Amino acid sequence: MSEVIIDVKDLVVQFPTLRALDGVSVQISRGEVVAVIGPSGSGKSTFLRCINQLETPTSGHIFFEGKDVTDPKNDINKIRQRMGMVFQQFNLFPHMTILQNLTLAPMKLQHKSKEQAEAKAMELLKRVGLDDRAQNYPTQLSGGQKQRIAIVRALCMEPDVMLFDEPTSALDPEMVGEVLEVMRDLAKENMTMVVVTHEMGFAKEVASRVIFMENGHIIEENEPKQFFESPENQRLKDFLNKVL
Amino acid sequence: MFLMFESFKNDFYRNFVKNDRYIYLVKGLGVTLKVTFFALIVGLVIGILIATIRSTHDTTHTTKYRGPMHHFLQILLSIGNFLCNIYLTVIRGTPSTVQLMIIYFVIFGSVSIDKSIVAICAFGINSGAYVAEIIRGGIMSIDKGQFEAGRSLGFGYISTMRYIIIPQAFKNVLPALGNEMIVLLKETSIAGYIALEDLTMGANIIRGQTYSAFMPLFAAAFIYLAIVMLLSTGVKKLENNSRANER
Numbered sequence: 001m002s003e004v005i006i007d008v009k010d011l012v013v014q015f016p017t018l019r020a021l022d023g024v025s026v027q028i029s030r031g032e033v034v035a036v037i038g039p040s041g042s043g044k045s046t047f048l049r050c051i052n053q054l055e056t057p058t059s060g061h062i063f064f065e066g067k068d069v070t071d072p073k074n075d076i077n078k079i080r081q082r083m084g085m086v087f088q089q090f091n092l093f094p095h096m097t098i099l100q101n102l103t104l105a106p107m108k109l110q111h112k113s114k115e116q117a118e119a120k121a122m123e124l125l126k127r128v129g130l131d132d133r134a135q136n137y138p139t140q141l142s143g144g145q146k147q148r149i150a151i152v153r154a155l156c157m158e159p160d161v162m163l164f165d166e167p168t169s170a171l172d173p174e175m176v177g178e179v180l181e182v183m184r185d186l187a188k189e190n191m192t193m194v195v196v197t198h199e200m201g202f203a204k205e206v207a208s209r210v211i212f213m214e215n216g217h218i219i220e221e222n223e224p225k226q227f228f229e230s231p232e233n234q235r236l237k238d239f240l241n242k243v244l
Numbered sequence: 245m246f247l248m249f250e251s252f253k254n255d256f257y258r259n260f261v262k263n264d265r266y267i268y269l270v271k272g273l274g275v276t277l278k279v280t281f282f283a284l285i286v287g288l289v290i291g292i293l294i295a296t297i298r299s300t301h302d303t304t305h306t307t308k309y310r311g312p313m314h315h316f317l318q319i320l321l322s323i324g325n326f327l328c329n330i331y332l333t334v335i336r337g338t339p340s341t342v343q344l345m346i347i348y349f350v351i352f353g354s355v356s357i358d359k360s361i362v363a364i365c366a367f368g369i370n371s372g373a374y375v376a377e378i379i380r381g382g383i384m385s386i387d388k389g390q391f392e393a394g395r396s397l398g399f400g401y402i403s404t405m406r407y408i409i410i411p412q413a414f415k416n417v418l419p420a421l422g423n424e425m426i427v428l429l430k431e432t433s434i435a436g437y438i439a440l441e442d443l444t445m446g447a448n449i450i451r452g453q454t455y456s457a458f459m460p461l462f463a464a465a466f467i468y469l470a471i472v473m474l475l476s477t478g479v480k481k482l483e484n485n486s487r488a489n490e491r
């Protein structure tokens with residue numbers, strides 16, 4: 001097994017009326033594609049958002065490339081530059097062109113020159129087939145195009161890990177495919193990915209491991225074939241029966 | 245018909261031309277514009293400062309303990325927020341005329357100071373309270389996802405505000421800020437309470453000399469109206485420019 005890149009230890013998130021995560025531990029190795037599935041309210045998004053500290057855990061630790069993300073002494077902004085994040089609602093910056101969306105962080109945070117940042121952005125845009133959209137504004141794009149741009153925006157920082165928070169859940173059905181295809185290509189290039197998703201087909205086909213969460217616990221995890229063909233836990237069986 | 249025109253001409257002559265009385269209006273207009281302009285700047289500075297303190301406090305006061313320095317800043321922020329709240333309550337809860345008079349007769353009561361500076365302070369402090377809430381509303385109106393997207397890329401709190409939140413918030417508040425500017429311009433007409441010779445006061449002085457109310461007061465009203473219309477057009481243009489790129 002290759003090097004562990006994300007090491008989550010005994011993660012707990014307590015909201016005022018809800019224990020969103022109740023002692024979650026998981027290790028993710030470089031190059032893995034981990035799909036996290038589960039019913040809504042199971043804590044899977046909270047888990048993902050803890051990894052880059054958009055959510056602050058109540059207790060527990062997350063080590064990313066050996067550094068404790070939850071330790072205030074470690075500069076979280078530096079750590080986040082190594083982790084790309086893609087949101088359900090895209091969250092592109094509406095007041096900037098696509099190209100400006102893609103080059104803002106590399107220029108301001110990695111101090112790349114405008115030419116360098118734009119060259120990199122255009123190269124990635126070409127790969128997702130949207131290089132003709134560089135000068136457009138986000139409102140001029142379809143949902144699927146926006147999400148592909150959002151993925152490119154994260155990739156422009158050349159992260160070691162990509163976190164996906166239900167990337168296709170806000171899309172019209174006919175646009176899901178184009179986004180999954182970009183993610184599939186990314187997986188082929190050995191990008192480490194953690195994907196919270198409802199796309200069972202994607203999990204089955206692309207993931208190297210699937211995690212099932214319910215009520216803030218990891219109930220079952222396995223490689224996709226075993227996971228989908230011979231689930232052990234009764235609750236996972238019920239869940240799969242409902243969604244498949 | 246001819247007689248009416250003749251009497252109008254006479255009135256006009258008596259009120260504006262004779263003894264160069266139009267000078268009262270010109271000088272008054274100058275004072276009004278000067279006070280409005282500088283009060284606007286004072287108001288913007290105060291408003292931005294307070295909006296920053298208040299919205300930073302609102303968005304971060306629930307975050308977890310992240311070391312002593314962070315804790316210290318949080319306490320400082322809470323005190324700042326408390327003081328801002330007092331300022332907003334007092335300024336928005338009392339008439340601006342009373343505020344102007346308190347500043348002139350009480351606070352600056354024992355020192356001799358240029359009245360227009362007093363007026364700038366008073367109107368600036370007053371306007372600041374409204375500007376603060378306008379800007380804070382603008383910041384709060386930006387979707388939380390924008391902030392998270394900025395942070396997830398590795399931007400700190402301040403950079404996220406600067407590159408992502410503020411530019412969007414500014415566009416949203418532009419109409420309200422323009423409106424505040426117009427309100428401020430008209431509000432300065434109470435400067436006569438501290439005997440500052442602004443446009444309204446100028447018109448009133450002419451009225452006192454000629455004993456005719458119609459001409460000078462309508463002239464003042466017309467000038468205010470013209471400036472307000474000019475400002476409205478300007479704000480509209482600015483608004484269109486800043487939104488053009490989103491279509």
